[in-house]
Amino acid sequence: MSDRQWIMNHKRDPYVIRAQKEGFRSRASYKLIEIDDKYRLLRKGAVVLDLGAAPGGWSQVAAHRTGDSGLTVAVDLLAMDAIPGVRDIQVDFSQESALTAIADSLEGRELDVVLSDMAPNLSGMRDIDQPRSTYLVELAMDIADHRLRMGGGFVAKCFEGEGIDELRRSLRDRYDKVVNVKPKASRPKSREIYLIALGKRYATSF
Ligand SMILES: C[S@@+](CC[C@H](N)C(=O)[O-])C[C@H]1O[C@@H](n2cnc3c(N)ncnc32)[C@H](O)[C@@H]1O
Numbered sequence: 001m002s003d004r005q006w007i008m009n010h011k012r013d014p015y016v017i018r019a020q021k022e023g024f025r026s027r028a029s030y031k032l033i034e035i036d037d038k039y040r041l042l043r044k045g046a047v048v049l050d051l052g053a054a055p056g057g058w059s060q061v062a063a064h065r066t067g068d069s070g071l072t073v074a075v076d077l078l079a080m081d082a083i084p085g086v087r088d089i090q091v092d093f094s095q096e097s098a099l100t101a102i103a104d105s106l107e108g109r110e111l112d113v114v115l116s117d118m119a120p121n122l123s124g125m126r127d128i129d130q131p132r133s134t135y136l137v138e139l140a141m142d143i144a145d146h147r148l149r150m151g152g153g154f155v156a157k158c159f160e161g162e163g164i165d166e167l168r169r170s171l172r173d174r175y176d177k178v179v180n181v182k183p184k185a186s187r188p189k190s191r192e193i194y195l196i197a198l199g200k201r202y203a204t205s206f
Pocket residue numbers: 025026028029051052053054055056057058059075076077078091092093094117118119120121136
């Protein structure tokens with residue numbers, strides 16, 4: 001598809017139009033809204049980690065749903081405009097320094113929810129993109145192992161393909177329930193799906 005064609009399709013996309021009307025920064029907001037309407041992760045007062053947060057569509061939803069007593073910590077390689085109720089950190093999540101910055105932002109609070117919409121810069125070559133994407137999910141699972149409270153929830157973007165069955169198995173070892181969701185706002189042609197894990201079985205280990 002040419003760049004021009006992509007821009008035309010983007011402008012006509014109903015979720016892009018709706019996001020502009022409703023004040024969301026990205027069409028991705030509707031994916032999290034659909035997931036949360038069904039699984040009720042973002043309760044009032046919840047502490048949420050939003051990995052791969054820019055430009056902030058998911059953080060807007062998380063901050064709104066968790067309310068004034070909640071806290072959302074948003075992490076991305078890219079800078080993000082401020083959102084009330086969201087502490088944003090511009091850092092590469094694969095670097096050790098990200099963990100320290102997140103711990104500082106949490107000020108000792110446990111996480112109720114870990115969200116990851118992280119995606120690598122896609123090369124278009126499945127052999128390269130698939131392991132990169134899987135690695136980002138593993139990193140998100142790792143922080144959830146250490147900082148997510150017992151009973152907490154986990155959501156991560158993945159791509160159907162090699163490695164995803166292992167991710168599902170690892171999640172089943174750690175959580176009571178694991179499901180796949182392809183939200184309506186996820187482009188049908190994309191191999192993107194979300195793994196949702198509910199009810200972490202063990203406590204945090206800082
Ligand atoms: C699909 S976008 C996220 C959209 C966002 N959830 C929203 O609602 O606006 C994926 C994001 O993952 C980020 N990302 C990819 N690798 C990352 C890494 N190693 N550390 C932090 N962010 C990363 C990218 O910079 C990009 O902004």
